[in-house]
Amino acid sequence: MKFKLLTFFPLLILLTSSFNTPAYQLARLKYSGGGDWYGNRTALVNLAAFCNQNLRTNFAPEEAVTEAGSPEIFNYPFVYMTGHGNVVFSAQEAQNIRRYLIGGGFLHIDDNYGLDKYVRVQMKKVFPELSFIELPANHPIYNEKFKFPNGLPKIHEHDGKRAQGFALLWEGRIICYYTYECDLGNGWEDFGTYPGDTAEKRSNALKMGANLVSYVLTH
Template identity: 30%
Template sequence: MPAAAFTFVRLKYHSGDWDAVDERMPANLLHSLVQYTKVPVDPKEKVVALDSPELFNYPFCYLSGHRLVQFSSTEKQNFTQYVRNGGFVFVDDCNHDIDGLFARSFEEQMRQCFGSSALKKIPKTHPIYSQFFTFKDGPPNTGFELNGWGDDLVHDYLKAIEIKGRIGVLYSNKDYGCEWDYDFRNKRFLAEDNTKFGVNILLYALT
């Protein structure tokens, strides 16, 4: 683990609505890291522009939204270089929709950055599902899927772009960001803490 405190970085990109989603989610996941692990954390989320060289100072980034994703040339160059250099980006479609605007436009950006076949479904046996907590059935469902939000499908998979055998881009249509977008003090009312898979994601990115 890194000696420095872990920083939850949200990526700011010029298109879309990167700043209109999941405001409480980062604090919730950071609380879970403190609760379950010994990873030192910076308690405040940090926003970093995708076209900024500051991006390369952090091992983990989060990107989300509902609308068009269309990177500028500098954003595309930075995203590609960051991932190829070992960075980890968790991308979550807040529409929960495999045919929605965010999904279609983001997947097109990935084709342009990494090739047409780079983004692939990952198996339920992937190490990310047993990184800390174990999820034998693959990615846990969200309430938005089960209640018929978005495309009215339960997605039993996540997609990823792997670089040298490790995930560099983890891509979800399950809307985890909204699932975890609540005050961490309300977790005590849940039968099961639904942020545990988020802990797996963060630890995978850091190890």
């Protein structure tokens, strides 16, 4: 399923939400450089199930994996990227991601601790003219079905820093959302995967993830 005109996607949701056959998938980005792109292994499966239950979406129960330079990326309205280490986009991969995002796609980058210094440089290859801006707590992305009056919730502790949600904007639309000092995907994983997991943190993580999906598919 191609979606080069993503204005059709909200309609697609309405047309397929009652069908038994899944209409689309959440996808994980596979990238080069040696970083663990495969981290948070159960995150997308759990997020898809939560969204299907609470947003009445129709995601497949399993995640998809798409490579940064592959045309298959255009099959997915929501692509998730995570890891702890190095990231490298080739010129072709950067151009492919750029076309995907300008064409209506969405990339969620979730720093799993250690990704920040690499991914910011690589996203400059994709959009040299854009810079990440921090979204205010009153932004609509924090006020979809689930309300977060203080902005991005803190899920996993590293350095005692506050959680921050950054965005790249293209013609006023969020094309990339970057969660930093938060580890949102850790909270999507099976409960008890990490020390310090609590039911409240996991609930907040899944609700925030559902807000992202809702925002992407309706904006």
